[in-house]
Amino acid sequence: MTTATARPIRAIPRSWIALGVLALALLALPLVLRSDSRLNIAILVLVYAALAQAWNILGGFAGQISLGNAAFFGIGAYTSTVLLSRWEVTPWLGMLAGALVAAIFAVIIGYPVFRLGGHYFAIATIALAEIVYTIFNDWEWVGGATGMLIPFARDIETGRPTNSLYYLQFNLGKAPYFYIALALVVLVTVVTVIVDRSKLGYYLRAIKNDQDAARALGVHVLRYKLIAIAISAAFSAVIGTFYAQYLLYIDPETTMRLELSVLIALVAILGGVGTVAGPLVGAAVLIPAAELTRQQLGGSGNAIDLILYGALIVLISIFQPNGLMGLVQRLRHRGGPRPTATPTEQQATAREEAPMLGGYEEERG
Amino acid sequence: MALLELDAITKRFGGLVANHEVTFQVDRGEIVGLIGPNGAGKTTLFNCISGFFPPTSGTVRFDGTDVTGWPAERLVHQGMVRTFQVVRTFPDLTVRENVMIGAFARTNSASTARKIADEMLEFTGLAPRADVLGANLPIAQKKRVELARALATGPQLLMLDEVMAGLTPAERVQAVELIRAIRARGITVLLVEHVMEVVMPISDRVIVLDSGRKIAEGPPQAIVENPEVIAAYLGEKYRPRREETGEG
Amino acid sequence: MDTTLLLQALTNGLLIGMVYALISVGLTLIFGLMEIVNFAHGEFLMLAMYAAFWASVLLNLDPMVSLPLTVGGLALLGLVTYRGIIAQILNAPMLAQIFATFGLGLFLRGLAQYLWSPNFRTIERPWLGQISGGTVNLGGVFLGVPQIAAAILAGVAFAALYLFISRTRIGLALQAVAEDKSTAELMGIDSHRMFALGWVLGGACVGVAGAVLASFYPITPTVGILFALIAYIVVALGGFGSVPGALVAGLLVGLVQEASPILFGVPTTYKYAVVFALYLVVVLIRPQGLFGRF
Numbered sequence: 014m015t016t017a018t019a020r021p022i023r024a025i026p027r028s029w030i031a032l033g034v035l036a037l038a039l040l041a042l043p044l045v046l047r048s049d050s051r052l053n054i055a056i057l058v059l060v061y062a063a064l065a066q067a068w069n070i071l072g073g074f075a076g077q078i079s080l081g082n083a084a085f086f087g088i089g090a091y092t093s094t095v096l097l098s099r100w101e102v103t104p105w106l107g108m109l110a111g112a113l114v115a116a117i118f119a120v121i122i123g124y125p126v127f128r129l130g131g132h133y134f135a136i137a138t139i140a141l142a143e144i145v146y147t148i149f150n151d152w153e154w155v156g157g158a159t160g161m162l163i164p165f166a167r168d169i170e171t172g173r174p175t176n177s178l179y180y181l182q183f184n185l186g187k188a189p190y191f192y193i194a195l196a197l198v199v200l201v202t203v204v205t206v207i208v209d210r211s212k213l214g215y216y217l218r219a220i221k222n223d224q225d226a227a228r229a230l231g232v233h234v235l236r237y238k239l240i241a242i243a244i245s246a247a248f249s250a251v252i253g254t255f256y257a258q259y260l261l262y263i264d265p266e267t268t269m270r271l272e273l274s275v276l277i278a279l280v281a282i283l284g285g286v287g288t289v290a291g292p293l294v295g296a297a298v299l300i301p302a303a304e305l306t307r308q309q310l311g312g313s314g315n316a317i318d319l320i321l322y323g324a325l326i327v328l329i330s331i332f333q334p335n336g337l338m339g340l341v342q343r344l345r346h347r348g349g350p351r352p353t354a355t356p357t358e359q360q361a362t363a364r365e366e367a368p369m370l371g372g373y374e375e376e377r378g
Numbered sequence: 379m380a381l382l383e384l385d386a387i388t389k390r391f392g393g394l395v396a397n398h399e400v401t402f403q404v405d406r407g408e409i410v411g412l413i414g415p416n417g418a419g420k421t422t423l424f425n426c427i428s429g430f431f432p433p434t435s436g437t438v439r440f441d442g443t444d445v446t447g448w449p450a451e452r453l454v455h456q457g458m459v460r461t462f463q464v465v466r467t468f469p470d471l472t473v474r475e476n477v478m479i480g481a482f483a484r485t486n487s488a489s490t491a492r493k494i495a496d497e498m499l500e501f502t503g504l505a506p507r508a509d510v511l512g513a514n515l516p517i518a519q520k521k522r523v524e525l526a527r528a529l530a531t532g533p534q535l536l537m538l539d540e541v542m543a544g545l546t547p548a549e550r551v552q553a554v555e556l557i558r559a560i561r562a563r564g565i566t567v568l569l570v571e572h573v574m575e576v577v578m579p580i581s582d583r584v585i586v587l588d589s590g591r592k593i594a595e596g597p598p599q600a601i602v603e604n605p606e607v608i609a610a611y612l613g614e615k616y617r618p619r620r621e622e623t624g625e626g
Numbered sequence: 627m628d629t630t631l632l633l634q635a636l637t638n639g640l641l642i643g644m645v646y647a648l649i650s651v652g653l654t655l656i657f658g659l660m661e662i663v664n665f666a667h668g669e670f671l672m673l674a675m676y677a678a679f680w681a682s683v684l685l686n687l688d689p690m691v692s693l694p695l696t697v698g699g700l701a702l703l704g705l706v707t708y709r710g711i712i713a714q715i716l717n718a719p720m721l722a723q724i725f726a727t728f729g730l731g732l733f734l735r736g737l738a739q740y741l742w743s744p745n746f747r748t749i750e751r752p753w754l755g756q757i758s759g760g761t762v763n764l765g766g767v768f769l770g771v772p773q774i775a776a777a778i779l780a781g782v783a784f785a786a787l788y789l790f791i792s793r794t795r796i797g798l799a800l801q802a803v804a805e806d807k808s809t810a811e812l813m814g815i816d817s818h819r820m821f822a823l824g825w826v827l828g829g830a831c832v833g834v835a836g837a838v839l840a841s842f843y844p845i846t847p848t849v850g851i852l853f854a855l856i857a858y859i860v861v862a863l864g865g866f867g868s869v870p871g872a873l874v875a876g877l878l879v880g881l882v883q884e885a886s887p888i889l890f891g892v893p894t895t896y897k898y899a900v901v902f903a904l905y906l907v908v909v910l911i912r913p914q915g916l917f918g919r920f
Contacts (some may be wrong), residue, residue, distance in 0.1 A: 123909040131720050132663045133866070136858045137909060140902040143855060147899040212482045212491070219468055220477045222512075226466035229428070231454030231483035232532055243752075268794055275728060282721060299816025316744075318849075319736025331714045334722035 041197055052187045058300045059194035060256055061085040065280035065292035066201040067248035072278060073239045073286035074214060076221030078135045080274045081142030082249050085115040085268035089250025090257040091149065096163050097180075104181035108254040112247035119246035119314025120239050127238045130224075142274055149265040160264025163257065181258040187326070190259050197255060198293070201248050205289050208244070217241055219286070249277075283329060294337050380439075381535055381566050382405045382427070387436035389419075389590075396422040399400050399436065401474055404535070409567045409611030411555065411577030411598075414477050414587035420570045421463065423571055424539055428460040429453045441534065452562075453625065454483050457534035461541065462557045463570075465520040469513035476512050476523050494530050502526040502556065518549045524558065529565070536560060537568045542576045574611070578602065586610070628888075630766045635884040637767055643880020644777035648784055648835045649853055650860035650888070651872040652704075652828030655787075658804040658867025659824040662712060662723050668830060668854025672738060674700050675845045676838020679747050682840075688753045689840045690775075697833035704829025708822045716821075731850075738847035752841040771887035776838035783834045787827065788869060800824065804867060852898070859905045864917055871917030879904075 046052050064086065071077050092114050093107025102110075125136045133146055149157050165184060166177035174184035183189040208214045216237045219227040224234050257263045267273075284295025303318060308316040380620050382404040389397040396419045404410045413508060414420050426433040429450035439444045440458055446458070459480075474495050479495035500503045507515065513521065514560045521541055528536055538557070542550050557580055561567055571577045578598040586594040586601060588610040593602055601607055630688040653667050674696050681692035686899075689696075707730065715726050754760075754772040761768050791797040802810040811817055843849070860879050864871025879901050886892045886900045908915065 035682060076720075078721055080724075125906065128910060128913045132657075132661070132724065133862060133913075135724055136663065136862055137906070139855065140859060140905055144899045144902045144906075147896060147902075151893065151895045210488055212486050212488060215471075215479055215482060215488070215491075216473065218471060218475075222470055223467035224465050225430070226462065226468065227468075228430075228450045229454070229457075229460055229462070229481065230480045230527060232479070233451045270546050275732075279725070281727060286721060316736040316739035318742060320733055321736075323729045323731070323733025323736055326725050326732065327711060329727075330718070330722040330726035331711065334715075334719050338695075 040096065040192075043191050048294060049187055054301055054304045056187060056191050056194050056259065057304065058296050059191070059278050060252060060259075061277065061300050062293045062296035063194070063201045064151065064199045064249060064277045065284070065296055066198070066205055067252070068277050069218075069244045069281045069292050070205060070208060070247040070248075071238075071241045073281055073291070074208065074217040074221065075135075075238055076217075076287075077238060077241070078131075078278065079138045080135050080244065080271065080278060081145075081243070081269070082141075082277050083269050083273035084145040084252040085119060085143040085151065085246040085249035086256070086277075087145065087263075087265065088115045088118060088246075089253025090263045090268045091155055091161075091253075092250070093254040094163060094257050095155060097163065098161060103179050104254055104258050105179075106249050107224075108181075111250040111254050115246040115250035115253075116243040119242045121156075123239050123242045124235075127235055127242075136287030138350070139271060140322065142271065146231050146265050146269040150292055151268060156264070158265065160262060160266075163261040163263075165261070167326075181255075182261070190253045190255075193255060194259075196314055197252060202289060204248070206242070213237065213240060220285075227243055279326060282334075283336055285336030288336075290337045291336055291338045298337065379406055379573040380404065381441060382568070383439040384427065385439070385440065386439045387423065387426055387433045388421050389431075390434045394442070395620070396590050397426065397433070397587075400590075401436075402585050402592060402595060404566060404568055406534075406566055407561065408582045409561055409569065409580055411581035411584040412568060413574055413577050413584060414586065415618045416550065417589075418587040418610075420505065420572075420587055421539065422590075424537060424570055425462065428458065428537055454531050454533075457532070458537065459528045459531045459533040459535070460537040461521075461524040461528050461539055462549075463539040463543065465517065465524055467512035467515065467520045467523050469511065471512055472509050473512065473519075473523055473526075474499065474508040475517070476503075476616060477527040477530050482526035483531040490546050495526075498526040498530045501529070501559070517544050518546070521545070521553070522556075524606060529560065535566045537570070539570050540572060542571060542573065550576065568624070574602070632714070632885065632888050634767045635888050637764075637769060638773070639879070639881035639884035640877060640883070641769070641773045641777040643877035644780040644784075645835055645839060645876075646853075646856055646860050646880055647873045648780040648831055650857040650864070651784060651787060651869055651919055652831040653857050654861045654864065654867055654872045655831075655867060656824050656828050658869075660712075660716065660821055661717075663727070663858070664707075664828065665724065665727040665854075666707070666734060667828075667832065667857055668850025668852075669722060669734035669738075670700060670703060670832045670850070671839070671853050672845075672847060673734060673834050673852035674702065674833045674850060675840045676738060676742065676747075677833075678837045678840035679749055679845050682749045682752070688838050689749060690753055691872055693837045696777025696831050696837040700829040700833030700836070701826045704825035704827075704830070705822060707829075708825035712821070712825065713818065721759075724875065731854075732809065735847050735850070741846070744848075747839055747845040749845075754841045758811065770842060772842035776841070779834060779838050783829060783831060784873060790827075792867065796823070799867070813862045856898070856901065859901060863905055863915055863916075865915030868915070868917035869916060 042055060043052060046055060068082050071079055077352065089108070089111035093104045096102035096107040096110060097104055122141055126134060126141070129137055147363040149155060157162060163172040166180040166182045167173060168175040172268070176185050176189065177182045214322035216227065216232050219230070219232055220234055220237060220329030228234055253268060279290045280299050282295070283299050284293065303322065306321060307318045329336070380403040384400055386400055387613050388395070388398055388399055398591045399600035400423060402459070406606060412420055416502035425431055427438055427451065435446055439445065440453070440456060443456065445453060445456060468479065471479070474492070477495035477498050478491040484494065496508070499508050502513040502525055502625050503527055504519065504522050512520070522550065525541070527567070541553055545553060557567055557569070569577055569581065581598055583596065584598050585592060586607050593606050593610060594604045605622055649671060653664055656662060656664055671823060677696045677699050680686045680691040681695060682689060685692070711730060715722050718868060747864045752772065754775045757771045760771055762771060762774070768883050799810070800820050800823060802813065802815055803817045807817050813848055856879060858876045863879065864875030882904055883897045883901050887894045887897055892900055
C-alpha cells in the first residue's frame with residue numbers, strides 16, 4: 014500500500030506548483046466560505062485529517078489497527094483543559110503537556126498490547142479506550158459525565174468574549190481556528206513525510222509486512238512499534254487540545270467514544286492507509302459528506318446517517334480496501350501490473366510456491 | 379579460529395527432544411554444510427542459533443561472545459544473519475526497499491542504505507529488478523532478495539536455510555556460484571540443506587544431524603562414505619515405501 | 627464482609643456469566659474457523675432482543691414461545707452475513723476484514739434506531755417474570771426467575787452446541803476445518819459450507835441469548851455494544867477459538883464483574899472497567915488466553 018503516491022512531494026517541480034496552488038487555495042478558503050457553518054465543516058475536515066494522519070503512522074505504516082485512538086485525543090483535550098481551568102496554564106503549554114502524557118500512556122499500554130497481533134490488538138485497543146472512558150466518565154475531579162466548560166476569554170474593559178492567542182480562543186469568528194487547524198495538519202503531514210522517508214518508515218513497513226523477517230534483519234520490532242504509537246498518540250493529543258479550545262467544552266462522550274476511534278480509522282481507510290495523501294483525501298471526502306448528510310436528513314435521532322455510514326464502510330471493505338488512493342493508482346496504472354500487493358496476492362504466491370517445493374520433494378524421493 | 383561455537387545445544391518442546399547436545403564449531407572463512415533427513419532437527423537448531431527461540435540448555439558463542447538466548451535482532455548487530463526456508467520477501471516493498479531494510483542495520487541514513495542496497499543488488503544480479511514489488515517476483519529471485527538483504531546487514535556469518543529448495547538445476551548452479559562469491563568477500567557461510575548433492579561440492583566441512591543428534595562431521599568425501607550417514611538417508615528413502623505397503 | 631451479600635453477588639455473576647458464555651461462543655466459533663472477528667456480534671444480539679420484543683407486541687407471543695423464531699431468524703442473518711459479506715473478504719487485508727463487520731454493525735444499529743426509535747423498550751409481563759412473583763429466595767439469596775431461566779437455557783444451548791461439535795459428523799468436520807483448513811479440504815470437506823455453518827451456529831447462539839435477555843433486560847438499538855465488548859473480552863480471555871474457554875471465561879467475567887464491588891470495594895460504575903483490566907492482566911501473562919492454542 015506504499016508506493017509512488019506515498020511520496021508525491023519527491024517527484025518533480027510540477028508537484029511543487031500544484032502544492033503551492035493548493036496552499037493558496039486553502040489559505041483563501043475562509044474568505045470564500047464566509048459562513049460560520051461552512052467554515053465549521055472545513056475545520057472539522059482538518060481536525061479529522063490530522064487525526065487520521067496520526068492514526069496512519071501506527072495503523073497505516075506499522076499495520077497495527079488501533080480502535081482506541083480516541084483515548085489519546087481525549088487525554089490531550091483533558092490535560093490542557095485541566096491545566097487551564099485549575100492553574101491558568103496556557104493551552105499552548107497544555108498542548109505539549111497533553112502530548113507528553115498521551116505518549117507516555119501509549120508506551121505503557123503498548124508494551125503489553127503489542128504482544129498481540131492482528132484482530133487481538135484491535136480488540137485490546139477497544140478495551141483500553143473503554144477503560145479510559147469509564148474512568149473519566151466517573152471521575153468527578155474532571156467533571157465526570159457532565160464534562161468541563163472552558164470559560165470565555167473576555168475583554169477586560171467590555172467584559173465581552175473576545176479573541177485571545179494566550180488562551181487559544183477566538184470568539185469573534187472561526188477563521189483563526191481554521192488557520193491553526195491547517196497548521197496542525199501541515200505539521201502532522203510533514204512529520205509523516207519525514208517518517209515515510211526515514212529508517213523509521215522503512216522499518217514500520219517491514220514490520221507490517223512480516224515481523225519475523227524484519228527481526229531476522231535486525232529490526233527491534235517492539236521498539237519501533239512503541240515509537241510509532243508514541244508519535245501517533247502525541248499528535249492525537251495535540252489535536253485533542255485544539256478541539257477542546259474550539260468547542261470550549263469537553264466531556265467523555267464527545268472526546269473518548271469508540272465511534273470517534275472508528276471514524277478516525279475510517280477516514281484513513283477511505284483515503285488509503287499507509288500513504289501520506291490518503292488520510293487528507295479521506296477527510297476531505299468523508300467529513301463534508303457526513304456533515305451534509307446529517308444536515309439534509311434532519312440531524313441525529315433518525316440515524317439515516319448511521320445507516321449510510323455503515324453501508325459505506327461495508328462497501329469500501331469489500332470493493333476498495335486500498336481506499337481512494339488505491340483507486341487513483343489503479344486508474345493511473347491501468348493495463349500495467351497492479352501497483353500494490355494485498356495479502357491475497359501474498360497468499361496466492363505462497364500457494365504457487367507450494368507445488369514447486371512439492372515437485373522438488375518428489376524429485377528427491 | 380572459531381567464529382561460531384555450539385556447546386551441547388539441547389532443545390525440547392514439551393516431551394519432544396528436537397536437538398540433543400549438539401556440539402560443533404564453524405571457523406572464519408569456512409563454508410559449512412548442515413545436513414540431515416527430514417525431521418532431523420536442522421531448522422530447530424537453526425532457530426536456536428539465530429535467536430528465534432532460546433535453547434533449553436547449552437551455549438552458543440559467536441565471535442568470542444556468549445550469545446545464548448539473544449534475540450535475532452540483537453544477533454544481527456553482532457554480525458550473524460539468517461535467511462528463511464520459506465522465503466519471506468516483504469511483498470509491499472520493492473526489491474531495493476527489501477534490501478534497504480537489511481542495510482539499515484548498519485546505518486541510520488536512508489541514502490546510505492540505498493547505496494548499500496544498490497551495491498548488493500549489483501552483486502546478486504538483481505539490479506534490473508530493483509523497482510519491482512516483492513510480491514511480483516518469481517521464487518528464484520525472491521531467494522536472491524533474501525540473500526541480498528541478509529548480506530546488506532554486513533554479516534560475518536551468513537546462515538542459509540535451504541536456499542536451494544524449489545530451484546531448478548540451472549538456478550542451483552547460479553546459487554552455488556553466488557555462495558562461493560559471498561565467501562570470497564570474507565563472509566563465513568553455514569548452509570542448512572536437505573539434499574546431500576547440493577551441499578557436497580561447495581562445503582569445506584559437513585555436519586550431519588539425525589533425530590536431533592550430530593551423527594557425523596568431516597570433509598564431504600568422508601561423509602558420503604560414512605555408513606551411519608548412509609543408513610540415516612537410506613532409512614528415509616525406504617520409509618515412504620514401507621508406509622505404502624503397510625496401507626495396501 | 628457480609629456473606630449473604632457476597633453469595634448474592636457470586637450467584638448473580640454465575641447467572642449472567644452463563645449468558646456471556648453463550649453470546650461469546652458464537653464469536654469464538656467463527657474466529658476458530660476463519661480467523662475473523664464478527665464486530666457486528668452485538669448488533670446480532672440487539673436484533674434478537676428486538677425480534678423477541680416485536681413477537682410479544684405484534685403476535686402476542688412470549689419470548690419463550692417465540693424463541694425458535696428468534697433463533698431461526700438469527701441463524702438466517704448469520705448465513706446471509708456470511709454469503710453476502712464475509713465470503714467476499716476471506717482473503718482481503720485484515721483491515722478490510724475488521725471494518726466490513728464493523729460497518730455492518732453500524733448499519734444494523736442505525737437501521738434499528740431509524741425503524742424503532744432510540745427509546746428503551748421492555749416486554750410487558752413476560753411469563754418468566756410472573757413465576758413465583760419473579761424471584762426465588764434461597765437462604766437469603768434472592769434470584770430473579772428470568773435470570774435463572776436465562777442461565778439454564780444458556781447452559782442447555784451451550785451443551786447442545788458442544789455435543790453437536792464433538793459428537794456429530796458435521797461437527798467433527800467443522801472442527802477439522804478449524805484445525806487445518808487445507809488438510810480438511812483434501813479429505814473432501816467443503817470449507818465454505820463449514821464457514822457458513824459456523825455463522826449459522828453463531829447466529830443461533832446469539833438468538834437464544836437475545837430471547838432470554840429480552841425477558842428482563844431493557845432493549846435499545848445500542849444494547850449490543852456493551853455485551854459485544856464483554857464477549858470480545860470473554861473470547862480473548864478464554865482463548866480465541868476455544869469453546870470450553872468461552873464457558874470458563876464467561877463465568878469468570880460474570881463473577882469478577884459482580885463480586886469486585888463487594889470484595890474490593892470497587893464502585894459499581896467501574897465494574898466493567900475491572901473486567902477490561904482483568905483482560906489486560908491476563909493478556910500480559912498469557913497472550914493466547916486461558917485455553918488458547920497459539
